[in-house]
Amino acid sequence: MDRHRLTCDGLVKSHGGGFRLGPLSLDVTEGVTCLVGPNGAGKSTFFRLAAGLEKPTSGTLRLDRSEGAGSGRPAALGYLPQDPELPAGATCEEFLHYVAWVHRIPARRRASAVSGALALTHLSDRATSRIRTLSGGMARRLGVAQALIHDPAVLLLDEPTVGLDPRQRIALRETISAVAVDRIVIVSTHLVEDVRGLADRVVILHGGDVVFDGDVPALEGTADPDAPGDTDLERAIAALMGAPE
Known part of the structure; x- marks a missing residue:
């Protein structure tokens, strides 16, 4: 049984210039959720909201302890920003x-x-x-x-593998997988190999909206054969993220 659940209910964050994240309605449970999207899709905005650094324009984001959970871990949150x-x-x-x-x-x-x-x-x-x-x-x-x-229940990692060489990325992915065994881990990434090597669940954002929410095999099943990429996973992500701006 899941010990904790991070729930977004109609979560919206509006910024100047017309960008809006959401509305998002998500239930995130234990394991690794990869948050994927192009620059400007709303990934870092989501992280700042989840970390309590910004307040939503509307809707809620809360961390709940599941009924019957047996762990003594507090409903706390840990955060690694992109540039610590x-x-x-x-x-x-x-x-x-x-x-x-x-x-x-x-x-x-x-x-x-x-x-x-x-x-x-x-x-x-x-x-x-x-x-x-x-x-x-x-x-x-x-x-x-x-x-x-x-020892938080939720771990937020914003682009943790950016700038690392392949061996360093593998070592860090192994660390993330190990700590995700009994906690919620949300990782934002641009890298297809991170998605394949880490994700129990993939949430793709585009223009502030969720355009995919599911596991890796389901994501591969959406692959457009005409999209750029060498694998079904690359083609699926490329198609859902849209043409580069």
């Missing part, structure tokens, strides 16, 4: 201790929370390394670690 600012001079564990303090994790539990987050993201051997010495992939995994430090 990490303190270059701090060590990994110093930074995570600070984030744990920000999240009001009791002092007696901070060391175990830090070591647990480092272990989940395969950074235990870099605990005392300065952040400036980390590779791009390690720094992105540290970003995931800070989003996980308080």
